[in-house]
Amino acid sequence: MRVLILGGDGYLGWPTALRFSARGHEVSVVDNFSRRRWHTEHGSASLTPIADFDRRIEAWHEVSGEQIRSYVGAVEDGDFLDEVVAETRPEAVVHYGQQPSAPYSMLSRERAVETQYTNVIGNLNLLFSLRDHVPDCHLVKLGTMGEYGQPNIDIEEGYIEIEHKGRKDTLPFPKLPGSLYHCSKVHDSTNIHFACRTWGLRATDLNQGIVYGVETEETARDERLITRFDYDELFGTVLNRFCLQAVIGHPLTVYGAGHQTRGFLNIRDTLACVELAVANPAARGDFRVFNQFTEQFSVLELAERVKLAAEHLGYSVEIQHLENPRVEKEEHYYNAIHTKLLDLGLEPTMLGEELVESMIHAIERHKGNAIESSIDPHTRWNPAKSPAAQA
Numbered sequence: 001m002r003v004l005i006l007g008g009d010g011y012l013g014w015p016t017a018l019r020f021s022a023r024g025h026e027v028s029v030v031d032n033f034s035r036r037r038w039h040t041e042h043g044s045a046s047l048t049p050i051a052d053f054d055r056r057i058e059a060w061h062e063v064s065g066e067q068i069r070s071y072v073g074a075v076e077d078g079d080f081l082d083e084v085v086a087e088t089r090p091e092a093v094v095h096y097g098q099q100p101s102a103p104y105s106m107l108s109r110e111r112a113v114e115t116q117y118t119n120v121i122g123n124l125n126l127l128f129s130l131r132d133h134v135p136d137c138h139l140v141k142l143g144t145m146g147e148y149g150q151p152n153i154d155i156e157e158g159y160i161e162i163e164h165k166g167r168k169d170t171l172p173f174p175k176l177p178g179s180l181y182h183c184s185k186v187h188d189s190t191n192i193h194f195a196c197r198t199w200g201l202r203a204t205d206l207n208q209g210i211v212y213g214v215e216t217e218e219t220a221r222d223e224r225l226i227t228r229f230d231y232d233e234l235f236g237t238v239l240n241r242f243c244l245q246a247v248i249g250h251p252l253t254v255y256g257a258g259h260q261t262r263g264f265l266n267i268r269d270t271l272a273c274v275e276l277a278v279a280n281p282a283a284r285g286d287f288r289v290f291n292q293f294t295e296q297f298s299v300l301e302l303a304e305r306v307k308l309a310a311e312h313l314g315y316s317v318e319i320q321h322l323e324n325p326r327v328e329k330e331e332h333y334y335n336a337i338h339t340k341l342l343d344l345g346l347e348p349t350m351l352g353e354e355l356v357e358s359m360i361h362a363i364e365r366h367k368g369n370a371i372e373s374s375i376d377p378h379t380r381w382n383p384a385k386s387p388a389a390q391a
Contacts, residue, residue: 002026003278004090006075006097006126008068009053010035012142012211012270013096014227018218019271020094020278021066028069028088030081030097034118035228038104039235044374046228047244047366048214059224075122078129085129092278093130095141097122098184102146103325103379104234105181112180119184120191127195138281139203140274141192144185145263145291145336147207149176150329155336158205158289178328179381189289196287203286204277208270209263209293212239212351214362216268227267229366232374239264239302239351241375243359246310246317247367250375256324258300261334263293266349276344291338294348309356327381 003020007013008029021027031053039045051059057068069088073080075097085093098119099105105115123141130137148155151174160173172193177183195201219225230236231244242252265273273292282288297305300319307317324330342348349355 001091002089004088004093005029006095007031009033010096011228015216015219016094016271016274017068018060018225019275021068022064022218030071030073030084032072032074042234044232044371047231047369048226048229050228051224059222063222075125076118078125081125081129085133089134090137092138092140094274095126095139101235102179102181105179106381107379115181116184120187123188124191127191130201131199135201139201140277141203141205143189143205143207144182145207145209145293146178146182147175147186147189148173149178150332150334151176152333157291157337157340193287196285200285202282202284204282204288204290206273206277206290206292209265210237211265211267211270212237213267214359216271233377233379238299242303242306244363244370246306246315247360247363248370248372250372251318251320252303252306253376254299254303254319254321255326256330258303259298259330260328261296261298263296263336265294269294269349272346273341276341276346280344290340291336292341293338295351296334306356309353310360313357313360325377325380
């Protein structure tokens, strides 16, 4: 197949490009390297040393013999995106090309606007490009479980049947986004759903849980192929952050009580899910929603698992509870349905002590690159309630 990957330089986009290339697909990638720029601007960086994009692609060609075509530009530029889609004629587009951080979106008005413009306008540009050039193409869009929030009912996969005043209908599941980043993802889902209903596009929205892990089958083939690994307060996901903190002797920073529960999955399972979605496309006019995660944990449960695994390896680990910088429920019901990818054949990677230890060993090789000052949270969802504001 001809596969176009937007955001192909990122934590997930790069290993996804390698996976599809390794399977013999004709892969093209788009990126404007904004993720690298955001880290530079905020004094953080990937723990793993990542080469510039051209060298990564050259290294993949040396290792595999396969070619990946690259296009440098922003999805917010509709003319640029039109040219790429018209030239590559993709049969599937995997869309990672967005600002992915909730804390980043809450830093300031400027960062919130940047987030929504990048995500919503970029996604709209893509929908028009698909409509006008490759209307039969299957869009696989990376969504987020954060669109749903923390409702006091089971979270269904995208849709819910509602009975109201004697009438029934199946409607999109209600959304309670937890940040302005998550709001942008809700807007994306609404726009994609509209495009499928109105223009007959086909799309799969992968409402992904929190991803953890360092290596995939392809990135492990050569050190030059390693993907980025973030642990900072803006872009680092919680389990990755905990494992890094354990290695460098920093307390595991649990926000609030730590009873916030979310869905999680290993980076290898992310690639498997995307591959399954591409191999089993939605029908024309269909907007599918898959809840993409394998297990549910509270933040405190993860901290305790990392502490146990790290102490088994000889580390001394402290769990530290910080005032929660976010506005979220810390005690809540959480049960999200996630059967559709399992029905397509997903074989989940479960988070056991051995897997945590393997992550710790992978981090140990690069621990000297850690920028400890970038770890602790400084961004608050409601600055008026911060200790500094109340002093």
